[in-house]
Amino acid sequence: MAAALSWVFGCTALGPAPVRLSEVADDGDARRRASVRLVLEGLDDEASGRVVGAASQYERALQVDASNPWAYLALARHWVEQGEPDRALAFLDQCEAQLDPADSLRVEAHLAGLRGAALRERDPSASQAWLAQAARLAPETWGDGWLDAQELR
């Protein structure tokens, strides 16, 4: 049945549009909102080259709401970019652990893509598979195999 529907609509590979944090800035309780805003400021910092300040801002976001999955996602991206894949993978794990099931699908592409990027050195074939999955789920965002801070924003 599902296969038939997929075939009919031709959307087997595509998932829902990957999340942009500005879209979820007003979701959740007050703590979550404040925390997400700090993550957004961190992403702006990162886009402006203030890398250390950005990481600090993500950590502040966790100080406000330590169960904010977006802060872990942003930190995972940050550590991938800083060339610390193990650290990035741990943050991805933590992001998944904190994710609300309702958000899972919209983050799936980011998780897959960042996992692929983090595994590039250690396990190239697994990395390729993850990146391919990310590109399939969100070709516009992950088509180039890279998640820019602004794409997450």
Next chain:
Amino acid sequence: MAARKRKAARRRPAGRARSKKAARRSRGARRGWKIAALLVVVSGFAGGFVMGRHLVRLDRVVTERFEGRLFRVPSRVLSAPTILYPGLDWKQIGLRDGLDRLGYRPGGGDPLPVGRYRWGEGTVLLHRRPFEHPTRAEPARYVQIRLEGAEIGGVRDLQSGRELGAFFLEPELVGAYHGPDREQRDLVQLGDLPQHLVDAVIAVEDQRFLDHPGIDVRRILGALWVNVRSGGIRQGGSTLTQQLVKNFFLTPERSYERKIQEALMAILVEARYDKSSILEAYLNEIYLGQRGPTAIHGMGEASRFYFGKQPRHLTLPESALLAGIIQSPNGLAPRRHAEAATARRNLVLRLMQDQGRIEPAERAAAEAEPLRVSSTASEPGEARYFLEALRRQLPDFYGQETLATEGLVIYSTLDLRLQMTAARAVREGLEALEERYPKLASDGAVRVQACLVALRPQTGEVLALVGGRDYGQSQFNRCVQAKRQAGSAFKPFVVAAALEPVPGGPTVTLASRLLDAPLEVSTPGGPWRPTNFDDEYRGEVSVRHALEKSLNVPMARLAQDVGTDRIVSMAQRLGIESALPRVPSLALGVAEVTPLEMARAYATLANGGIRPQIRTFEDVVGSDRRAAERLPIAFERVLDAGTAYLVTSLLEGVVDRGTARGVRSAGITGPVAGKTGTTNEERDAWFVSFTPELVVAVWVGFDRPRSLGIPSSRAAIPLFVRFFEDARGGRARGSFRPPGDVEQRMVDPESGALALVGCPARAPEWFLRGTEPATVCPNWANRREPEARTARRAPGVPEAERDAREPGVFEQFLDEWFGRR
């Protein structure tokens, strides 16, 4: 008469005898003069030599000090910044107290000056000071905080008109690593000081500083005259250079010998160094007051201490006050002797005007200003155990000497408000215990101790740590140094090891049955026979029941099935680092561990099996203001999320129904999981607990283990309750969310079998997917075909077969309904 004779003799012609005598006398006189001259020359040389040697020695002393490290600057530790945001409970975070602690003062005017706030009806105006931070320095910011009931309604930046999502207050001073002298200073460079501060100091302390060579002869003569008239040493006459020399090299003794020494050294200092260097050294050295046992030295620290700001932001009257109190920092202490301090400040202002350093109008305006010292005065003493724990986490090269001298700034993870709450909970909690159980205080010299550590489970950040009831009396940090038996607080590790899926291993679920009956285990030391706390046996009980009621015997049985190796491995993976004995009684908590280890291990459970690295600091900044060290957040998955959730669920049951139900009866609401632990003879009382956002470990006991005479539910839980009520208003936020591979089924509490509709008793239970019970409750099964619902253990049963046998809820209902019919 003699003179006349000599004149006459000169006039008279000399007689022979007389002339011989005179010649002899003359020769003698010449010889005498020669000897005298020789003596003078020799003694001159000798004196010169001695003096020269002395001067060389003094010069060496001076240069060694000036060329080397001029000052010992204790490293300071700052708290995590407070973050304000809409929706935050401003009462719970103690916003007003926080502003006071930070040295903000109520003020008027529009806009408010930096460092002031105005608390109005539903609004707080605050002009926050700029503050330094290694990664995110913040500029001064003028904001309006709207208060809506107990919550912050919004924060608006009044300069830009923008609503802020989050607003930072600067980190607070937690404490410092002092050397034995307990001097606190914040080094400043001359260029960073306002000119009016320099002018004020020169005006009142040494107005000819820029002209004299180290000593001021006019001033010395004036002082000498006063002293001669009074018959003692009443007045100094010291220049700034002499004061600096005295503070650096000499004793406070008042004697002419010491004054000469001081003058010589002052001249040497001036000969070797320029005026700017001397002035900068003086302004960093000078004693300016006392914060408890800590001496405040230098303008940098004094500016922070009295006005809560950096010296470059000092105003003219503030500068004049600081210059004024140099004469007698305690006698003129502005907080205690405001009138005298004001008079002294105004004297400085008058001198500044007299010497042409300020205009009359400036003086008048400055004199009209009231003294506005910040309200902060004391260094929070409650955090000293935390400082000690932080020191242990710093890399080895930050030794005690380095910390006491290098002037580092350490940005810690401490939540200062939570820390004060924890310190109060420990102090008052123990006093209440002693009052309720006087036996605890029967030996006056040996007092019962406690420790409390609070972590953020996701990040491992230490938010509060109190290692004992009074650091002044005992520096032994029980949170990180005391290794005590964990007692039943260790049991969750046994259960985690049992529940964790192991290929080919037995499947244990929370509903699995354990036998609570006499048990004897052979050990090399003889048979081991565990007993329950009440010496009774209950027959078959579930894993959940065994843990919730903290039954030893079934837990020991479970541990026998699991094996010591797996239990040790599990405890270590969760975060226990102490050596664990591989003995059967390990299951009941004979291992000696620290409260911090226990907190970390429970944090791993709270965090869904991801073990956080303990983190007491974020950044270390060197004296050059550059980041020297960073400890990033780090964690590692060590247990699958499903198993971690099952243990969490068990520990929630301990709080809701089990040995920790005192937490609920005390009124604590929301998701709380935890485990009590009471060791043999009630020597140690533990309560290790967590909510989705906070892990708290409490230990109570004597340093030299002896019986408390009360269990952990009466010793440790009250401290936790006290802390949690203050810290979180008694309400835990968030929820423990089951991961995808965990599902809930109804079970029969008596048998542990699935309880379908029609079973007499049903209770929900959590299972890892695929490990649900293979049988249904006996009563229900009796009414069915016996082969229809036979034993169905998940492992070992082929997947297809299992799926085929597994009924859905709707299917169960239909089965039941049709069955009845």
